[in-house]
Amino acid sequence: MAWARWGCCPWLVLLCACTWGRPKAANLTREDVRNCSTSPPYIPVTAVNTTERLTALRQQIQMLNLSAYIIPDTDAHMSEYIGDHDKRRAWITGFTGSAGTAVVTMGKAALWTDSRYWTQAERQMDCNWELHREGNIVTWLLTEVPVGGLVGFDPFLFSIDSWESYNADLQASDRQLVSIADNLVDLVWGSERPAVPSQPIYALQEAFIGSTWQDKVSGIRSQMQQRREAPTAVLLSALDETAWLFNLRSSDIPYNPFFYSYTLFTDSFIRLFVNKSRLSSETLQYLNADCTLHMCVQLEDYSQVRDSIKAYASGDVRIWIGTSYTTYGIYELIPKVRDAVAVIRYLVWLEKNVPSGAVDEFSGAELLDKFRGEEEFSSGPSFETISASGLNAALAHYSPTKELHRKLSSDEMYLVDSGGQYWDGTTDITRTVHWGTPSAFQKEAYTRVLIGNIDLSRLVFPAATSGRMVEAFARKALWDVGLNYYHGTGHGIGNFLCVHEWPVGFQSSNIAMAKGMFTSIEPGYYQDGEFGVRIEDIALVVEAETKYPGTYLAFEVVSLVPYDRNLIDVSLLSPEQLQYVNRYYQTIREKVGPELQRRQLLEEFAWLQQHTEPLSARAPRAASLVSLLAVSVLAILGWSA
Numbered sequence: 001m002a003w004a005r006w007g008c009c010p011w012l013v014l015l016c017a018c019t020w021g022r023p024k025a026a027n028l029t030r031e032d033v034r035n036c037s038t039s040p041p042y043i044p045v046t047a048v049n050t051t052e053r054l055t056a057l058r059q060q061i062q063m064l065n066l067s068a069y070i071i072p073d074t075d076a077h078m079s080e081y082i083g084d085h086d087k088r089r090a091w092i093t094g095f096t097g098s099a100g101t102a103v104v105t106m107g108k109a110a111l112w113t114d115s116r117y118w119t120q121a122e123r124q125m126d127c128n129w130e131l132h133r134e135g136n137i138v139t140w141l142l143t144e145v146p147v148g149g150l151v152g153f154d155p156f157l158f159s160i161d162s163w164e165s166y167n168a169d170l171q172a173s174d175r176q177l178v179s180i181a182d183n184l185v186d187l188v189w190g191s192e193r194p195a196v197p198s199q200p201i202y203a204l205q206e207a208f209i210g211s212t213w214q215d216k217v218s219g220i221r222s223q224m225q226q227r228r229e230a231p232t233a234v235l236l237s238a239l240d241e242t243a244w245l246f247n248l249r250s251s252d253i254p255y256n257p258f259f260y261s262y263t264l265f266t267d268s269f270i271r272l273f274v275n276k277s278r279l280s281s282e283t284l285q286y287l288n289a290d291c292t293l294h295m296c297v298q299l300e301d302y303s304q305v306r307d308s309i310k311a312y313a314s315g316d317v318r319i320w321i322g323t324s325y326t327t328y329g330i331y332e333l334i335p336k337v338r339d340a341v342a343v344i345r346y347l348v349w350l351e352k353n354v355p356s357g358a359v360d361e362f363s364g365a366e367l368l369d370k371f372r373g374e375e376e377f378s379s380g381p382s383f384e385t386i387s388a389s390g391l392n393a394a395l396a397h398y399s400p401t402k403e404l405h406r407k408l409s410s411d412e413m414y415l416v417d418s419g420g421q422y423w424d425g426t427t428d429i430t431r432t433v434h435w436g437t438p439s440a441f442q443k444e445a446y447t448r449v450l451i452g453n454i455d456l457s458r459l460v461f462p463a464a465t466s467g468r469m470v471e472a473f474a475r476k477a478l479w480d481v482g483l484n485y486y487h488g489t490g491h492g493i494g495n496f497l498c499v500h501e502w503p504v505g506f507q508s509s510n511i512a513m514a515k516g517m518f519t520s521i522e523p524g525y526y527q528d529g530e531f532g533v534r535i536e537d538i539a540l541v542v543e544a545e546t547k548y549p550g551t552y553l554a555f556e557v558v559s560l561v562p563y564d565r566n567l568i569d570v571s572l573l574s575p576e577q578l579q580y581v582n583r584y585y586q587t588i589r590e591k592v593g594p595e596l597q598r599r600q601l602l603e604e605f606a607w608l609q610q611h612t613e614p615l616s617a618r619a620p621r622a623a624s625l626v627s628l629l630a631v632s633v634l635a636i637l638g639w640s641a
Contacts, residue, residue: 030529032391033122041127046404048094050109050128056188057092058106067149067175068141069184070166071102076156077239077260080500081383083253084194088185091193095124097397102129103137105144112137115486116396119528138169147174155179197252201259201278203286204247208377208423208496213246213287214295220245221267224320231320233312236263240497242272246287246297249496250278255383256498257421262305264312264319270297273305339420339427340560340592341601342371346416347433347561348607350408354435359408361387361400364416372420382419382426382499389414393432393532396487396524410436413531413567419499426494428520430536433564444481445525446533446567451477452523453535454577456489456555460544463551465513467506474506474523477572485524493518493538513553517541521555535563560588562611570615578615585612 035042061069075086081098090096092104093111097120100113110130113121121131132140145151151170155163167177186193211219224231236242239258243249250259262273272287276299284290287297300308313319346368353359365387372378388398390412400406408414412434419428432446452474461470467490472479474489492504495518503511504519513519522536539555546552562585570578589612596605 033119034125034127036127043126044123046123047126048124049126050092050094051126053092053188054104054109054128057104057184060184060187061104061106061152064152064180064184065150066152066178066180067145068103068105069152069180070137071104071185072157072162073098073100074157077237078159079239079253079256079258080498080502081253081256083197085196088183088189091189092185093125093129095121095129097121101137103141108144110140120395120398138166141170141175142173145175149175150178151175152178152180152184154183155181157183196260196275197250198275198278199251200280201248201250201274201283202280203283204249204423204496209247216245217265217270217295220265224267227320229318229320232317233264233266234320235309237321240494240501244497246272248283249379251380255381255419255421257379257496260302262302264305264309268294270295271300271308272297273300273302273308275302337560337591337595338375338377338422339372339429340588341595341599341604342368342375342420343418343429343431343561344592344596344604344608345371345601347431348604350414350433351435351607354408354414355410357407357409361389361392361405361408362402363405364408365400365418368416368418372418375420375422377423379421379423379496382421382428386415386417386430388416388532390531391529394526394528394530396485396526396532396534412436413438413442413533415532415534417534417536421496421499423496426496426499427559428493428499428536428538429559429561430522430534431561431564432533432535432567434567438567441527442531442533443567443569444572445483445527445531446535446564447569447572448477448481448483449523449525449533449535450563450568451573451577453521453537454580456521456523457537457539457557458555458576458580460546460552460554461513463514463553465553467504467510467513467519468508471506474521478523478525483525485526487524490520490522493520513541515541515543515553518558519555521557533567557584560592562588562608565611565613565615568615570617573615578617582614585614588612 032044032046034044034047057069071089071092073082073089075082089100089102093102093109095111095113095117097113097117099117100111100121102109102111108130109128110132111121111125112132115133118131118133125131141151151166153166158166163177170177220234224234236245239253239256239261242261242263243258245263248259249257251257252259259274259278264271264273269292279287279299288295289297289299292298346364349367350359350364365385368385368387369381372381384399386397386399388395388400389406389408392398392400392406393413393415413432414434415430415432417430419426434442438446455476456470456474459470459473471489475484478484489506492501493499494501503509504517506519518538518540520536521539522534524532524534526532537557537559539557541553542556544552544554563581573581589608593605593608596608
C-alpha cells in the first residue's frame with residue numbers, strides 16, 4: 001500500500017536507526033512532516049521507504065552508463081490524470097501529488113513540485129529525496145552531471161516542447177539527452193506494477209451526444225482541406241480527443257472516462273489504435289469496423305501505433321497533430337441540479353453528524369461519492385475527492401486514505417472539493433464550512449476568498465479577452481490585506497470528459513474566452529498547519545447585456561450550492577456583492593428547491609431555505625431548522641403556513 005514503510009535508512013544500513021514514525025525529537029515543532037536535519041532523521045509514518053527502489057533503479061542507470069534519469073509524472077498521452085499503471089514518479093518517490101518531476105543520479109534523488117504540494121511531499125518522502133521548491137531541473141543537472149554526461153529519458157513521456165527545451169539547454173553545456181527505449185522505472189517496478197486496464201469500451205447513447213462521429217470526421221477533413229499547410233493526416237494522441245471523436249468511453253483513467261488509444265486518419269482511411277478485445281460486437285458495428293472505406297474505422301493494436309505512424313510518415317505527407325478538439329465540443333449545460341442535490345444532501349448529513357465525532361475525512365468522502373452515485377446518469381466521481389479538515393485543508397490537493405485521515409470537528413474548518421462524471425456532463429465544486437465558532441481571521445480569509453469569487457463571477461468583459469487578463473479580480477480582496485494563493489484561479493470543464501480541460505482557463509497558456517465555454521472559478525487561501533479555504537463554482541461564458549452596443553461576455557454560475565453563512569463577515573461585502581449573493585441564492589431556491597420537494601427530501605429542502613435566506617448588513621437571526629422543516633412539509637403538501 002502507498003503508506004507502507006520498511007527496511008533501513010540508506011546511510012545507516014547497519015544501525016537501522018531511522019525513526020520511522022517514532023516520537024519526534026525535542027527540537028521539532030511538527031510530527032506530520034519529515035526532518036532530515038536531525039540525527040537520526042525523523043520520518044513520519046506517512047512516508048515511504050524508497051531505499052530498495054532507488055538501489056535497483058541506479059543499477060539500471062549504471063548499466064546504461066547514464067549520469068541521470070528523468071522521471072516525469074505523465075503517461076504516453078500527456079494526460080493530466082494518469083492511471084495506476086503509469087504512476088512511475090509516485091512509486092519511485094512515495095510522493096503521490098498530481099504534479100512533479102523526479103531526477104535520479106548515482107548519488108542523489110531530487111523532486112521538483114509546486115507550492116500546492118510542498119507539505120505533502122515532506123509528509124510522504126523519506127530522506128533519500130531532496131525537495132526543490134525553487135530553481136529548475138536543467139540548472140540542477142548542470143551541477144550534478146559531468147561534462148559529456150548522458151541524461152536518460154523515456155521519449156513517450158516527454159512532450160515535443162519539453163524535449164526541445166531540455167535538449168537545447170543540455171547540449172549548450174556539453175551534456176546529452178538520451179532517449180531510452182525501455183522505461184527504467186518499469187523494469188524496476190516489475191511484477192508489482194498494476195496491470196493495464198481491460199474494461200469494455202462502449203459508445204455513448206444518442207441522447208448524450210451532440211454530433212455523430214461521422215459528422216466530426218467529416219468536419220475535421222474539411223478543416224484539413226482549408227488549412228494553408230495542407231495536412232494529409234490528423235493524429236490524435238490525447239485520450240480525450242479520441243474519446244470525443246468517436247463518442248466512446250471507458251474507465252482506464254481514474255475519474256476520467258477514457259481508454260488508452262490513438263487515432264490516425266486521412267481523407268481515405270480512419271485507424272483506431274486500441275485493444276480490440278475490449279470492443280463488443282455492437283461497438284464494432286457502430287464503428288463500421290468490418291469495411292475499409294473512407295468512413296469505416298480500421299482497428300489496429302494499441303502497441304502498433306509507433307510502427308504504423310512511422311510507415312505512413314515515410315512518404316510525402318504532412319501530419320496535423322491534434323491538440324484539443326474537445327474545447328469546442330458540446331455546449332449543453334452540465335447536470336447542475338442533480339449534482340447540487342448530492343452535495344446538499346452531504347452538507348446536511350455533516351451538519352447533523354459531525355458534532356458526535358463519528359465522521360472522518362475518508363468516510364465523509366465515501367458518502368459524498370455514494371450520494372452522487374445515486375443521481376441519474378451518474379458514472380462516478382470526476383476526480384479523487386479532496387476531503388480535508390483543519391490543517392489538512394491547507395494542502396490544496398490533499399486527499400485522505402482509509403488508513404490515514406482526521407476526524408471532522410465542529411472546532412475546525414472543513415474543505416470539500418469534489419465532482420461527478422455524468423453521461424450528460426462533468427462537475428467540479430468546492431465548499432468550505434465551519435460548524436462551530438470560527439476565528440475572526442478565518443472569517444476574514446473566507447470572506448475575502450468569497451469576494452474574489454463574486455468579483456470575477458459578476459465581471460463583464462470584451463469578447464476574445466483571455467482569462468489571464470481578468471484573473472486578478474479573484475485575488476484583489478486578498479491582495480488588499482497582504483494575502484494570496486498559489487494555484488490557478490480556474491480551468492476548463494469537459495462534457496463527460498476531463499474535469500480539467502485545456503485550453504480554457506485563466507493562465508497565460510490558455511486561449512481567449514468565448515461564448516459556450518465552461519470554466520471553474522476557484523480562489524482560495526491556505527494558512528499552513530492551520531486551515532484552508534477554497535470556494536469553487538463552475539461558470540458558463542455567455543453574451544453580456546450592456547447598456548451600449550458591443551460584443552461583451554460575462555459568466556453565468558451554474559453551480560447551485562449556497563456558501564457557508566457561518567464564515568461570511570457581511571461587513572466586508574459591498575452592496576453590489578451582497579446583491580449578487582442574494583440573487584444567486586434566489587436562483588438556487590428556484591432551481592434546486594422544486595427538485596428537493598419533488599423527491600420528498602424535506603430535511604434538505606428546509607436546510608436549503610435556511611441557508612439561502614437573503615444576507616444583509618445586519619443579517620436577521622435565521623429560523624430554526626425544525627420550524628423551517630415544518631414550513632417545508634406544508635409547502636410540499638400544498639398548504640399555507
